[in-house]
Every structure is written in structure tokens, then in C-alpha cells.
Amino acid sequence: MFALAASNLSKKFDQLTAVDQVSFEVKKGEIFGFLGPNGAGKTTTINMLTGLARPSSGKMEIAGQTVGSSMKRVQHLLGIVPDESNLYDELSGYDNLCFCASLYGMAKKERQTRAKELLDQFGLADAANRKFKAYSKGMKRKLTIAAGIIHNPEILFLDEPTTGIDVASARQIRQLITTLNQHGTTIFLTTHYIEEAERLCHRIAFIVAGKIVRCGPVEQLMSDVQDQQIMELSIEHCAPDLPRQLMALCPDSQAELTGEGVIRLYSPVPLPLAEIFSVIEKSKNELLEAKRIRPSLEEVFVRVTGIEKEKMSGNNMGRRKKQ
Numbered sequence: 001m002f003a004l005a006a007s008n009l010s011k012k013f014d015q016l017t018a019v020d021q022v023s024f025e026v027k028k029g030e031i032f033g034f035l036g037p038n039g040a041g042k043t044t045t046i047n048m049l050t051g052l053a054r055p056s057s058g059k060m061e062i063a064g065q066t067v068g069s070s071m072k073r074v075q076h077l078l079g080i081v082p083d084e085s086n087l088y089d090e091l092s093g094y095d096n097l098c099f100c101a102s103l104y105g106m107a108k109k110e111r112q113t114r115a116k117e118l119l120d121q122f123g124l125a126d127a128a129n130r131k132f133k134a135y136s137k138g139m140k141r142k143l144t145i146a147a148g149i150i151h152n153p154e155i156l157f158l159d160e161p162t163t164g165i166d167v168a169s170a171r172q173i174r175q176l177i178t179t180l181n182q183h184g185t186t187i188f189l190t191t192h193y194i195e196e197a198e199r200l201c202h203r204i205a206f207i208v209a210g211k212i213v214r215c216g217p218v219e220q221l222m223s224d225v226q227d228q229q230i231m232e233l234s235i236e237h238c239a240p241d242l243p244r245q246l247m248a249l250c251p252d253s254q255a256e257l258t259g260e261g262v263i264r265l266y267s268p269v270p271l272p273l274a275e276i277f278s279v280i281e282k283s284k285n286e287l288l289e290a291k292r293i294r295p296s297l298e299e300v301f302v303r304v305t306g307i308e309k310e311k312m313s314g315n316n317m318g319r320r321k322k323q
């Protein structure tokens with residue numbers, strides 16, 4: 001049974017096709033991730049699925065019902081956590097939650113109980129009476145998620161749930177997402193963090209320039225790189241042409257400098273270690289450390305999309321694109 005299904009869904013803004021014939025299904029009870037760079041069409045897709053934007057073409061099904069221009073019949077099943085908070089600055093955390101609950105027609109007593117329960121669950125009880133505008137970024141994000149689940153939705157949309165917040169808060173939010181999912185909530189999330197998608201999601205769609213370029217369970221996506229051998233060498237006084245010399249040892253290999261004196265070797269076949277060490281020794285470079293790296297989803301993503309990890313998080317420094 002699908003919680004969500006999109007079939008050839010497209011959205012055009014004048015000349016720009018922001019979402020281009022995407023088709024995918026989200027199974028009931030899973031965490032499904034849209035992973036893609038800025039401008040890929042992630043938010044636009046969420047907006048269509050939640051009734052905030054009208055598709056230019058295509059079909060959508062939510063909880064077994066085909067939805068068209070009106071989302072009314074399914075709206076109560078959906079929880080939406082936008083990338084930028086939609087809560088009120090001048091209201092306290094508690095009042096914001098009570099207000100959201102009232103929009104879903106919850107009775108006063110029920111709203112108050114639910115608001116308190118969520119503030120506790122999200123570690124915000126001490127800040128319950130503080131104005132939203134006085135919350136830190138991480139607290140704001142947590143309260144926005146709390147507001148999105150106030151009515152116990154079956155399907156929760158989270159747009160970039162951990163972008164722009166510190167590591168500890170991001171980890172707490174990921175834990176909350178996992179717990180919600182374990183209690184039965186189906187989750188559709190977008191992210192441009194590859195590790196986050198790998199850690200949280202059961203299935204992932206890579207979206208680039210409005211198109212889904214790969215979609216599948218994490219293990220299946222990983223099988224694309226299972227044959228890949230990766231070795232990281234830390235070298236003192238690394239000669240500039242050492243990567244080239246190492247590549248010459250192994251046909252079809254790639255070598256790249258990933259940091260000062262750190263070379264990564266990628267190869268589809270086992271690397272000739274003895275020869276590698278001998279070349280390094282002969283060229284008077286000193287090998288400090290050699291370690292085998294387990295291929296990660298990053299390798300799959302780079303291989304499929306040609307987009308480097310650093311480009312995903314807006315940092316263009318670092319590893320060069322593999323040819």
C-alpha cells in the first residue's frame with residue numbers, strides 16, 4: 001500500500017521546468033528521501049504534494065485517493081514542516097502549538113495536553129513560555145516540527161529538516177524523525193546532505209534539475225559501488241605528480257588529492273598495494289598512513305549525478321569532479 005504516489009508530475013514556471021515528469025511511490029511506514037542540490041525541485045515537489053502549488057501536469061495519489069485541484073479530503077492526513085518556519089514570532093512556543101492545534105479543530109483541553117506533551121518530547125518544556133522569536137535556530141526547527149505533527153498526521157513532509165542548525169540539534173532532530181517513523185508515521189523528507197539521507201532513509205530518489213535520476217532502497221543504490229576499491233593514503237612531502245604516478249599503476253583507477261598530503265585512490269579492481277607502496281617509497285614521499293575506505297552513498301551519488309558532495313552543501317572547495 002502506498003502512502004503517496006506521483007506519476008509524471010511536472011511544474012513549470014514560465015519557461016522554467018522546475019519539476020520534470022517525476023514518478024515515484026512512497027510506501028506506508030517508510031522514510032523516503034529526496035536528495036538533490038539547490039534548485040533541484042525538492043520544495044516544488046513538496047508544495048505540489050501538499051496542495052501549496054498546482055501541478056502543471058501529472059497525477060498524485062495520497063493514501064489511496066487520487067487528488068486533483070482540491071486536497072481537502074486528505075489534508076488532515078498530512079503534516080507539513082516547511083524549510084522556513086511558518087510560526088508566529090510574537091507568540092510563545094506553547095501558544096504557537098495551541099494555535100496550530102485549533103486550526104485542526106482540536107478542543108481546548110486536548111490542545112493544551114498535546115502542546116505540553118510535544119514541548120516535553122522535543123525538550124522545549126523550559127522554553128514553553130518564551131516568545132518564538134527568542135528561540136535559537138535549532139529550537140525553532142524543533143517547534144516547527146512539533147507544530148507539523150500536532151494532529152498526528154499519517155504522512156509527514158519535512159523540507160530540509162536539519163539545514164543550518166548545529167550538529168547536536170541536527171542529531172536530536174534525526175532521532176525524533178526516526179522515533180516518529182517507528183511509531184508509524186510515513187515520512188517524506190528532502191535534504192542535500194548525503195550522509196543524512198543514507199542514515200535516515202529507507203529509500204532515496206536522487207533529483208537533479210527537476211528529474212529523478214536514480215531511485216531505490218539504500219542497499220540497492222549501494223550495490224552500484226560494491227565493487228569499488230577505495231584507498232586513502234596520507235603522505236608527508238607529497239610530490240605534485242604522485243597521484244598521476246599511482247594512477248599509472250592501475251588501469252581505470254582515479255587518484256585525487258582530498259586534502260593536504262591525502263590521496264584517495266578509486267579502482268574497479270583490487271589495488272596493487274605492494275607496487276603502490278614501492279612507488280611512494282622510490283619517489284621519496286613518506287607514507288604516514290594507508291587505509292581502506294568503505295564506499296559510501298556519496299560515491300554512488302557522484303557516479304550517477306556527476307555532482308560533488310561539496311557542491312551539494314554550497315562549498316565548492318575540495319575534491320575535484322571525477323572524469
Ligand SMILES: Nc1ncnc2c1ncn2[C@@H]1O[C@H](COP(=O)(O)OP(=O)(O)OP(=O)(O)O)[C@@H](O)[C@H]1O
Nearest residue numbers: 013016018036037038039040041042043044045192
Ligand atoms: N514560485 C516560483 N516562481 C518561479 N520559479 C520558481 C518558483 N519556485 C521555485 N522556482 C524555481 O524552481 C526551481 C526549483 O526550486 P525548488 O525551490 O523546488 O528547489 P529545491 O530543490 O527545493 O532547492 P533548495 O535546496 O535550494 O531548497 C528553481 O530553479 C527555482 O528558482
Ligand SMILES: [Mg+2]
Nearest residue numbers: 042043044083
Ligand atoms: Mg527547497
